[in-house]
Amino acid sequence: MTGRRRALAALSAVLLLAALTGCVELPEKGPVVETEPSAQVAEQQAAAIDAIPPQEGDAALDIVNGFLNAMTAYPVQANVARQFLAREAQAAWNPDDATIIYGDITDPSADVGGRNVSVTLGDPESLDGRGGWQGPLPADRHRLTFRMVVEDGEYRIADAPDALIVPAQWFSQRFRQASLYFFDRTAQILVPEPVFVPRGEQLATTLIDGLLAGPGERLSGVVRSFLPPNVTVGLSVPISEEGVADITLVGDSGQQNPEVVEKMLAQLVWTLRQEPSISAIRLQIGDERVRLPDGVGEYRVDAAPEYDPTGYQASRLLYGLVDGLLVSGELDTLAPAEGPFGDTGYGLRSVAVNLPATLAAGVTDNGRSVLLAPVRAEAGEEAPQRAVQVVSGATRLLRPSWDFADRLWMVDRTPSGARVILREGERLRGLQVPGVTGQDVRSFVVSRDATRFVAVVRRDGVDRLLLGRVQVDFRGRVREAVGVRTMTFEDADPVRVTDIAWTSPTSVALLSEVVPGELFEVRTVVVDGAPAGVEALSTTVNEAVLGLAGSPVPGARQYAVTGEGVVDLLTSRILELEGRPISLGYVG
Structure with missing residues (x-):
């Protein structure tokens, strides 16, 4: 590490x-x-830090050092850091575009003539403008070079990276992880997007700013937002003693129909429930207070359960195979299920149950077939229905995964590498997944909101974790896997x-x-x-x-x-x- x-x-x-x-x-x-x-x-609470502005007669090296130190002001602000820049650079510099975090940093050094001052960052990694993790910076960006000019007899920085550049220890003490909640492409379920945000009184404002920035082009076809794209949040989001957050959005929002308002409020309350001091919100767009058709204008942060990213009313029981039969229940009350898998031993090696716990998909002991059966017997039936074979002729199937739309995701480990099989409705089809298809895949799971997958892929005897996203079309049909990242473990042994x-x-x-x-x-x-x-x-x-x-x-x-x-x-x-x-x- x-x-x-x-x-x-x-x-x-x-x-x-x-x-x-x-x-x-x-x-x-x-x-x-x-x-x-x-x-x-x-x-x-992390201690406050006051930034020190440039001093008269500072050398070029001092200016760069002072600029970097000024970015560690807390509460987070860049006003003093901006004073180390030349006048034109002050107007152009946008530290909100990204955050660069480094483990250590070299002392500033100047080239011959002193026109450029450089520092080298150790183990730098970055976040985007919303606080989303972007991973390590490429090697050619570890060294930062600042072009220097003289204005009114004082050294100043002529250009600087559009980023907040801070030490990792400072960052870990003053930022926390949270999530921004967007909708899946079909607007049926909320999808959390992890971000790092500053701690303190401005947390609610920062979260709203992140929502208003939208999911970005990288997540096009994966998630969507119902918040108006051309508005900004007011100076802050005040929170009353009763825990009510007043959100005022400024700008041209256009006409909002009741369905859009409902989705908008769902995004807001799920995002702001991460601030413990907030129990409810009020929303105002321009001069108009937003209300639902029933006239309600105050919304509790525990509202909108139907968009729960873990699945609305999904079963919370355990399911599995014990002595070859499907069992269900709490851990101390596990009992055979009423359906076919709980009544007859089908010789299964693994089983996956859909979110409402109505269907179970079982992989046969030889790994070559998938059987589908109801978890429970239909009302009035004396005997459970029989299982139906939905996949046959495979080589070695992994345990399947279900998502909220009742899609069944399966991976077959063939001699030529993994093959991803998707069952949408009653139709089976193959899906090309970068980094997974054709590889030695050991595990594969899909998130309940159907926007993410995680796979374990073994290459040259070393396991790597693949993290990817799933795009769907406007009808909710899976289109492709995108944005695949590989995570390599840093352990000494594989x-x-x-x-x-x-x-x-x-x-x-x-x-x-x-x-x-x-x-x-x-x-x-x-x-x-x-x-x-x-x-x-x-x-x-x-x-x-x-x-x-x-x-x-x-x-x-x-x-x-x-x-x-x-x-x-x-x-x-x-x-x-x-x-x-x-x-x-x-x-x-």
């Missing part, structure tokens, strides 16, 4: 430990589970990932072998590839683990599935099951 990544991870680990602290039961028997120490840690599972709409857990058959590690990563997040905690289990049972629903328990039961990854509690579990998980 680089110095910059360690600095960014430090605060996240502290926050996660605080969130996970609770009653921990010590197991009386079973495997030993080791986790990071846990303690009640209160989040501290990581062997044996399973992956969603732990939130924007993060996945990875199960990897540390000592084959004996010691397993569970770690979490954020889907945008950011190196740190509030989920960044490592857990080890001293027993053979078959797979993970993970859910993106807030508060859902995450489990490591063993040959005899499960290990609760939050409490370390060992829970034995009656029968032999083959696989266990949540819907999706």
Whole structure:
């Protein structure tokens, strides 16, 4: 792990430990589970920093050094930093376009003649204007060169990168991860987009600014926004003592019909519920207070549950195969399902249940076929319906994935590499996925909102994580996979990932072998590839683990599935099951 990544991870680990602290039961028997120490840690407000303006007679090196130091002012502002620039450069410089984070930096050095001053950044990575993670900067951008001029007898910078340039440690203390909520292309479900935003009183304003900036061209065909494109938020978003945030949008918004207003409000309340002090919002566009047809003008932040990115009214029960039969229920009440898979042993190796828990897709033991069957018997039926074969002649199918639109995603590991198969309605078709198709794919999951996929691909004996997006057309039909990123693990030894599972709409857990058959590690990563997040905690289990049972629903328990039961990854509690579990998980 680089110095910059360690600095960014430090605060996240502290926050996660605080969130996970609770009653921990010590197991009386079973495997030993080791986790990071846990303690009640209160989040501290970072100290204010006053920027120092340029001083009379400063040398060129001092001006560059002062400019970089001035960008660490807190609360975040660039007014003093702008004073180090030449007059024309002051007007052109836009530090809101991006953020560059570095682990260390060299002292400024000037070329012969002193016309240019340069610094070299160590481990620099960047964010876009909304705070979205962009990853490492290419090597040719590690060195920053500032052209110097003399104005009124003083050195000034003639041009500067359009970015806030700050140290990683400063950044980790003053920024936090949050999400901006947009809609999927069909406007049926909300999609969170992870961003880093400054802490403090301006959090609500920053989040609204990010929403108004829109998802950008990179996410065209993936998500959409219903907020007017030509408006800006007022000077700030005041929050009353009662927790009501007043949002005023300024500019030409055009006519908004009730359906658009409803979607707009859904984006706002889901985004602003991340600010604990806000319980409701009021929205005004121009001089007009926005109201729904029933006249309501104040909207609680827990409204719009029907757009939940984890699936509206999706089942929260566990489903899996125990002794060859489909079981469902809470962990202590697992029982055979009423449908065909719970009544008859079909010889399944894995099973996936759709979000409303009406259909189950099972992969046969030889990995060559997929059977589809209802989870429960229809009302009035004495015997469950039979399973239907929907895929045959495959080579070695991985466990399928369902999304909110009842699409079934399957990956067949053929001798020539992976083949992605998609079932939309009753139609099967192949889908070319960059970095996945034709490769040695070990795991593949799709997010419930159907806009993301995560795959584990093995190349030259090394596992890599592929993170990509899914585009659909205006009818909701999957068009293509785009924006694929590869994440390489920085461990000294190659990581062997044996399973992956969603732990939130924007993060996945990875199960990897540390000592084959004996010691397993569970770690979490954020889907945008950011190196740190509030989920960044490592857990080890001293027993053979078959797979993970993970859910993106807030508060859902995450489990490591063993040959005899499960290990609760939050409490370390060992829970034995009656029968032999083959696989266990949540819907999706």
